Amino acid sequence: MRKLKFLLQKEFRQIFRNRSILRIIFVMPVIQLLVLPLAADYEVRDIHVAVVDHDHSAWSQKLVNKIDASGYFQVLQYGNSFERAMAQIENDRADLILEIPAGFEKTVIKEDKASLFMAVNAINGVKANLGAAYLQQIIRDFNGERRAEWIVYPRFDPEKIITVTSSNWYNPNMNYKFFMVPGILVILVTMVGSFLAAMNIVKEKEIGTIEQINVTPIKKYQFILGKLIPFWVLGMLVLSIGLLIARLAYHIQPAGGLLPVFVFSAIYLLAILGLGLLVSTFTSSQQQAILLSFFLMMIFILLGGLYTSIESMPEWARWLTKFNPVSYFIEVMRLVVLKGSGLKDIGPHLLIMSVFAVVLNSWAVISYRKRH
Amino acid sequence: MQEGNVIEVEDLTKRFGDFTAVDKISFAVKQGEIFGFLGANGAGKTTAMRMLIGLSKPSSGEAKVAGFDVYRENEQIKNNIGYMSQKFSLYEDLTVKENIRFYAGIYGKSDQFIKEKTSIILKQLHMEEQANNLVVSLPLGWKQKLAFSVAVFHEPRIVFLDEPTGGVDPVTRREFWQMIYKAADKGITVFVTTHYMDEAEYCHRVSIMVDGRIEALDNPAALKKRFNARNMEEVFLKLARGAKRAE
Numbered sequence: 001m002r003k004l005k006f007l008l009q010k011e012f013r014q015i016f017r018n019r020s021i022l023r024i025i026f027v028m029p030v031i032q033l034l035v036l037p038l039a040a041d042y043e044v045r046d047i048h049v050a051v052v053d054h055d056h057s058a059w060s061q062k063l064v065n066k067i068d069a070s071g072y073f074q075v076l077q078y079g080n081s082f083e084r085a086m087a088q089i090e091n092d093r094a095d096l097i098l099e100i101p102a103g104f105e106k107t108v109i110k111e112d113k114a115s116l117f118m119a120v121n122a123i124n125g126v127k128a129n130l131g132a133a134y135l136q137q138i139i140r141d142f143n144g145e146r147r148a149e150w151i152v153y154p155r156f157d158p159e160k161i162i163t164v165t166s167s168n169w170y171n172p173n174m175n176y177k178f179f180m181v182p183g184i185l186v187i188l189v190t191m192v193g194s195f196l197a198a199m200n201i202v203k204e205k206e207i208g209t210i211e212q213i214n215v216t217p218i219k220k221y222q223f224i225l226g227k228l229i230p231f232w233v234l235g236m237l238v239l240s241i242g243l244l245i246a247r248l249a250y251h252i253q254p255a256g257g258l259l260p261v262f263v264f265s266a267i268y269l270l271a272i273l274g275l276g277l278l279v280s281t282f283t284s285s286q287q288q289a290i291l292l293s294f295f296l297m298m299i300f301i302l303l304g305g306l307y308t309s310i311e312s313m314p315e316w317a318r319w320l321t322k323f324n325p326v327s328y329f330i331e332v333m334r335l336v337v338l339k340g341s342g343l344k345d346i347g348p349h350l351l352i353m354s355v356f357a358v359v360l361n362s363w364a365v366i367s368y369r370k371r372h
Numbered sequence: 373m374q375e376g377n378v379i380e381v382e383d384l385t386k387r388f389g390d391f392t393a394v395d396k397i398s399f400a401v402k403q404g405e406i407f408g409f410l411g412a413n414g415a416g417k418t419t420a421m422r423m424l425i426g427l428s429k430p431s432s433g434e435a436k437v438a439g440f441d442v443y444r445e446n447e448q449i450k451n452n453i454g455y456m457s458q459k460f461s462l463y464e465d466l467t468v469k470e471n472i473r474f475y476a477g478i479y480g481k482s483d484q485f486i487k488e489k490t491s492i493i494l495k496q497l498h499m500e501e502q503a504n505n506l507v508v509s510l511p512l513g514w515k516q517k518l519a520f521s522v523a524v525f526h527e528p529r530i531v532f533l534d535e536p537t538g539g540v541d542p543v544t545r546r547e548f549w550q551m552i553y554k555a556a557d558k559g560i561t562v563f564v565t566t567h568y569m570d571e572a573e574y575c576h577r578v579s580i581m582v583d584g585r586i587e588a589l590d591n592p593a594a595l596k597k598r599f600n601a602r603n604m605e606e607v608f609l610k611l612a613r614g615a616k617r618a619e
Binding site: 002003005006007009010013014017018207208209211212213214215216217218 | 425426427447450451453455457459460461462463464465466470473474475477478479480
């Protein structure tokens, strides 16, 4: 125990003496949490829709007005030239073309149905998909209103209209910040845990001090604890700062209380630090460690359920996310922050994360060798 | 283990695949002796030393250090030895005092012991004023002397020095060897590798490795006589000329 005290003292001294690392540890979370959630907005606005109206009727005008009034679209009128509208798409000035055929109004009134043509610029996939979906929604609404206007009394066999209204549970206003902020915090804590721990040990390899440590009677577990504890403390500190920022800047308070968040993070950090240690045992320079960590982080983040939902991934990818510690943390954050889950509800997650922690750390201890 | 010996090595071998880095070497080192371990680059000195201090597992052969077996008891060996590697291995972002305290602490020394001995050491090194300076700010020669003091701070039975004076100026080298003598006077056995043949003259006994084998082992005077040489440099050149391993 006494030896561990000396190891910890040394580690903390070095961390607090290294100004640039310290700055990264504390300034990065603050800036990222204040800036990133504002930028990572899922809502798409200012979709440029080029309208080609061959009909020029009161109804087509009504439809265009409705699109304009929705607030999501900027309507560009191109008379009745599809070619000119197409040119705008080619120049990337328009995202969508809506073509209203000649006789639109007449056909609708006579036959109770009509077709519209929509062309989507799919270079920006997200914008195109959402834009098309919004536009379809508006056209459906328009259709509904029209029917309500015309069908004064129920006809003998009116086409049944089923409208779906949705209410968003746990995040009633669909405030994307409520799930982006905790998610970004997860990634920050993960980076502090894995990157810094891995870099720290590999640095000792590079400068040769690890050899000096290896000829001392220090036990493997003492050395590893001496590295785990300081970064665990740092990780928890970053988490606390992050939660404070979430509260002050975004009024996000975990509905399930802070306890489940901290308990899960404590175990999560152990697992991630274990991963960092493992990376350091497989690499011999800081360069290699950075590359390997970066590679793992990319996969963890993209398969973590923050930017894309895991449910919509293909089967094999969903299977992969089961081995991704980040995905569990993001899920737990959402459960606790939004849904108000308590310790009992995240029990399975705690258990799985403990398995991660035990496996990764044992693996790291086994592969760390004092003698070659 | 024979009376008075602190290191005994018998047919010690280290192979890396097909390559035999250390080939059946045998020797013994006595308590309080300054033992010079010479050889050209790539002759296998460092590999042999790493096996003795528990950083590398031998492929075959026997070795005992401070009475402990290198295979089974390498952790006990570590309590009894000090080591100064070729690479400077103090923490440059810690102060002189903090480095001493850290290494003494992980050898399990008491606060009282650390405090008293630190002031003695700083006085000997004339580094009292630099005690709270970061090690990175010290000149190389000072760093090496400090590293040696740290390596023997916990009063080991044997200290292993791997090319301790590389890149150091002649004045500091002389001072360094005075420190080595002082340690030997206190009964600490010194096992040292070096490239400087004038330093070989300072050793009680010298072994010269060529291509993984020990080709000569005796005191400097006897070696010079045997090889009909004026100094150790000539002895070394005569032996090393036959080396097949390139640098």
